[in-house]
Amino acid sequence: VSNFGQDVPTGEPARIATPLPGDPRLSRLSLNQRTTARWSLAEAVAGALAAGIPSIGLWREPVAEHGLAASVDLIAASGLRVSSLCRGGYFTDPATLASALDDNYAALDEAAALGARALVIVAGGLAVGDRDIRGARERTVEAIGVLVERAHDRGVALAIEAMHPIFAADRGVFSTLAQCLDIAEAFDPADVGVVVDTFHTWWDPDLLVQIARAAGRILSYQVSDWITPLPADTLLSRGMMGDGHIDYAPITRAVSDAGYRGDVEVEIFNAEIWAADGGDITATLTRRYAELIAPWL
C-alpha cells in the first residue's frame, strides 16, 4: 500500500526535510507533468518553480490545451528547462500507421518549438486480435527509420522507451532496454537514443549491463517506484520513490556512470497521488528525490 501523503516511506522514518528552492540536490530534478496530472500547464510551471524544481517534462495534451505558442512563451518566461516531450510512437497497428506518422511529425515540430531535447517514443501494443508481437516490433522499427530524418532536421532526438512487460500486449511491445538499444544503435546517437525508466525496467536481470551499453544514448532518466500490492488499474500502478521495491542506488549510479548528465524526471501515474494537492505532491517528491536519487547522480 502506498503511503503517499504521509511523511514516512514504508517501514522507514522520514530522514530529511523537504528541500528548499535553490537546494543544489534539486539541480537536475524534472517534474513530469503526469505526476501532477490535475495541474494545467500554467499550474505545473508555477508549481515547479515554487518547489525549486528547475526542469519540466511536458505532455502534448496539456500543451495543446494551453496553446503551443503560448506554451513556448510560458516556458521561456519561466526559465524552466524542458527535459522531454511525451509522447510519440504507437506504430504497431497497420490500420493507423499513416496517421501515427503524421502525428509524430507534429510532435517533433512541437518538441523543437518547446526546446525539448527528446521526444519520448512508446511503441504501442497489439491491435485487437493481433497475436504477432514480432511483426508489431518490426513495424515500429521501420516507423522509427521513417521518422528519424524529421527528428534530425528539428534537432530533436527520438527517445525509445522500454515498457514493463505488463504492458507488452496493450501499450508497448518493447520490454527491455536491450531491445531499444538494438534499434537505436542503427542511428546517430544525436538522433536516436533511449529512456531509462526505473518502473519499467527494475526487474530486468540485464539492466545494469544494458545501462552501461547505453552510454551516449541515454536521453532521459525517469523514476517512480514499483509498489505492492499492485493497484487494480495497472496503468496507474506507479508509486512515489521510497514507497515500493526499487533500489535506486545501483540504477542511478549506472546511469551516471554511463555519462548521463541530463535531468531526472519524476513520472508517476497513480490515482491516489493524482487526487492529492499538487503542492503536497511536489513537497514529497523533492524530499524523496533528494534522499533516494540525488546522492547517486
Add this chain to the structure above:
Amino acid sequence: VSNFGQDVPTGEPARIATPLPGDPRLSRLSLNQRTTARWSLAEAVAGALAAGIPSIGLWREPVAEHGLAASVDLIAASGLRVSSLCRGGYFTDPATLASALDDNYAALDEAAALGARALVIVAGGLAVGDRDIRGARERTVEAIGVLVERAHDRGVALAIEAMHPIFAADRGVFSTLAQCLDIAEAFDPADVGVVVDTFHTWWDPDLLVQIARAAGRILSYQVSDWITPLPADTLLSRGMMGDGHIDYAPITRAVSDAGYRGDVEVEIFNAEIWAADGGDITATLTRRYAELIAPWL
C-alpha cells in the same frame, strides 16, 4: 475481455468440435489442478478421465486434503500420469528460509510418492521492505543448491519457473528463462531444469533463443493466455488459450524442436473460469488445446 464459456475465441468462429476421449490430439495434454480450482483431487481425476485428458498437474494443498497415501492410490488407480507437482520454492526471505527448505524437502518426498517427474520451483518475492532483488536471487540459487541432493535421491527434478515481471516484487524474482537456465546449467539435467510457461514468458524478446538453449532441460511446458484488459487481480489474470494475445505456434514449435516430449499442462488462474462448471472448463480447454497447441507439438 475473456469470452470463456462461449464457444468462440475473440473475433474468431469456433473451428473445431470438442475432442472425444481417445482423440490422439489429447495424448500429451495435462490438466493442472489450478485450472479447475473448485474441484477436489477426486473430482479433478474423474473430470480429467471424463474429458479424455491423460495427465494431471497436481498441487500440494488438494493432495494434502485428500491425504497423500490415498492420493497415491487414487492416481495409480486412475492411470493418469502426473506431469508435475506444484510447488516448491519461496527461498527469498531470510527469516523463513529454514522452514522453506524443510517444506521443500517434504514436497520432494510427496512428488516422489506421487510419481511426479518434477517439482515446480517458484523463487518467491521480496520480503516487506526488501529492495535487494539481487540478494533475493542469490539466496534462491543457494537454496536450490542445498535442495538438489534430496531431489536427486528422490528421483524428482527441480523445475525452475520464470515468473512474469509483474510478479518480480511479490512472487518470483526470476523473470526470464535465461535466468533460470543460468541456474540450472550448474547441475545435472536429470536433477535441475526449467518450466516454459507461455503466460510468464511470451513477451520475452529472447524467448525462442532461450527455449532452444533449454534443450534437455525442459521439465514442463505450461500454457495459458495473456488477456487484455488485465483483470484487476493480477494473480488471476491468465486467460484460456485463444482468448488473448499469445501466438502458440512459434513457442510450441520451439519447445518441440528443443526435444521436449513430455506433457503440456493447461494452468489457468482466472476467477471467471474458476466460477464455471468444471466440465465446461475441460470441454473448452481440450478444444482450444487441440486447435491451438497440439498441431505444433
